[in-house]
Amino acid sequence: MRSLLIALAATVALSLPARADEVTVAVTAIVEHPALDAARDGVKDALAAAGYKEGENLKFIYESAQGNPATAAQIARQFAGEAPNVIVPISTPSAQAVVSSTRDIPVVFTAVSDPLGAQLVKDMEKPGGNVTGLSDLSPVAEHVALIKEILPNVKTIGFLYNSGEANSVSLLAVLKEEAEKAGLSVIESAATKSAEVQGAARALVGRADVIYIPTDNTIISALEGAVAVAEESKLPLFTADTDSVSRGAVAALGFNYYDVGKQTGEVVVRVLKGENPGDIAVKVAAGTDLVINKGAATRMGITLPESVVGRATRTIE
Known part of the structure; x- marks a missing residue:
């Protein structure tokens, strides 16, 4: 109808x-x-x-x-x-x-x-x-660098995405390449519809050190489900979408x-x-913004370094 x-x-x-x-x-x-x-x-x-x-x-x-x-x-x-x-x-x-x-x-x-x-x-x-x-196109290399700057001991990035979105599949390939350069591994978890997002996020608990969400429309439309898992599990969540930081992500570097x-x-x-x-x-597209959420960082069990706080273009307390 x-x-x-x-x-x-x-x-x-x-x-x-x-x-x-x-x-x-x-x-x-x-x-x-x-x-x-x-x-x-x-x-x-x-x-x-x-x-x-x-x-x-x-x-x-x-x-x-x-x-x-x-x-x-x-x-x-x-x-x-x-x-x-x-x-x-x-x-x-x-x-x-x-x-x-x-x-x-x-x-x-x-x-x-x-x-x-x-x-x-x-x-x-x-x-x-x-x-x-x-x-x-997201600056994925800069995203990996930002995650490592905030969490120097990170080893594994959990990639939460819709495997049916062509843009997300392309970004996964870029992430794997950049992560390998940085000595990191990538664990995938897919959700093909918004109702599956929370479960896909939960599948990364215990397997990844952080959750990273690309500019994936399915995941971002149901971001709150992933954020709830991240807060409950003390699993820091980063996105490529700056508008998602006010909704509970730790940080994003993007447009x-x-x-x-x-x-x-x-x-x-x-x-x-x-x-x-x-x-x-x-x-x-031109321009990148660094947006951080101090409250989300606290809820996910981390402290943002002053080097990141100092250059943020927008800070959410």
Whole structure:
């Protein structure tokens, strides 16, 4: 029933007659959580800054797949059928669904870790076709260094992820490479849906020294379950998503996703003004923030070193 309502809502929203000077930007995300919501808001604000304002000359459509890949595909097909000026899929699963659904409508993806591995484009500099976008490839080497700085005796990193998310599989490969360089090992624990996250976190207790969560939409949407296990077990939990630190992670080094959205929105503006998306290079998002949570560190049985506290861009007490 929910899928039907989503489809009907998208149909009604997109089929309303547009004014001659109005453009339509259709945005979809695989799930709603703070990082992806911030990216969406950044896109809208970048459009407004460029003169495309909702209610004046912009129709801004947003649909969430609520974590369901089948719904993501349904939304993608609906958007493709209604032919907005630009489609902006947020996250790898939504981007894959949209790119599979249209070869003609301009697509500007965002919050995709590995556009090549996800087969969204064949070349980052010259993507070709109707697709370009912004990658949020995590600085994994810096994440490993941060974990070692906070916990010098760490030996094993527990990687909590959805094995069905292409971006997370790519990040696992990068993590294994960087961990090996640092003399660490990686233990995997997978959850393919949000209801499995707490159990997958519990499977790392006694096997890993820390839990590390990548920019994985399934895990982050159910982060509180993993945090509860981490606090109960005194197993420090780190993420690649800075918005997750206020929800109970010890620390994260990553992007401000509102800024990622604004950078994406600037690309959308270029397309709306006539540039071919296939001629616009896919960029890696700029900027990294270090966010720490002193209370979470205490609850998980560790003390953050002054070297980390001193350079944090944001501290949660």
